[in-house]
Amino acid sequence: MSARGKARRRALEILFEAEARGTVATDGITARRESTEQVINPYTVEIVNGVVAEQERIDEFLSSYAQGWTLDRMPAVDRIILRVGSWELLFNDEIPDGVAVAEAVSMAKEMSTDASPDFVNGLLGRLQQLKPTLLA
Template identity: 50%
Template sequence: MAARSKARKRAVDVVYEADQRALTSGEALVRALPTVLAERVAQPGTQTSLPEYTIEVVEGVTARLSSIDEALSTYSQGWTIDRMPAVDRAVLRVGTWELLYNDDVPDAVAIDEAVELARSLSTDDSPTFVNGLLGRLATLKDTLLD
């Protein structure tokens, strides 16, 4: 697995963990994300430290969370953010940030990486859902950017 792919996976892990903490503690996700990120930087939970790209992604998701969630809510036909599986939600938040706000990552790469994460981490239906939603956001990208 390439370094950026591993960094994305770790970012999904952090976003997922923060989402779970926010749901169980009542703490807003935007407050939980920096807390979990700081804990993972201090204690990565693995033998390797948290990659810089993971930190960049999590900080980007944190900064743009309301715009990301608004786009996901608006264009996920029949699915609210809360109804989505938690892993899919984390993958989509990371993928949407890369797609809309990280010009260093080509759109196709952002989508492909998110689909692969969904394939390895979530349900059999998740890759299709993630691909469809991120593909829709990619076609509307110019109208979605603030």
């Protein structure tokens, strides 16, 4: 797995933990740094900070285009994968759109249900199509 792939996975873990505990994800990074020797990849921090900063917009986009699904009905891991993928797709110009979608689908294959990769691919694919108008 690439360094960015590992960073995505770590960001997913931090964001998932924060949502489950009802805490702020950026506090999770601070706590890890203070209580362990763990080195946190700068890209992990960038993803977490980006998702936290843009979560309201990301959730609005996901809610609007997830046909038949509310954010609350989605499995938590899918919701976090979609947030990370959406942030990379819409707000990180360093990552090609296709890579952002493919990486999110890959995480869904590894960490979620059999139906999740198709769902993640379809929803992020739709956001990719609409990207010029979503960010206008």
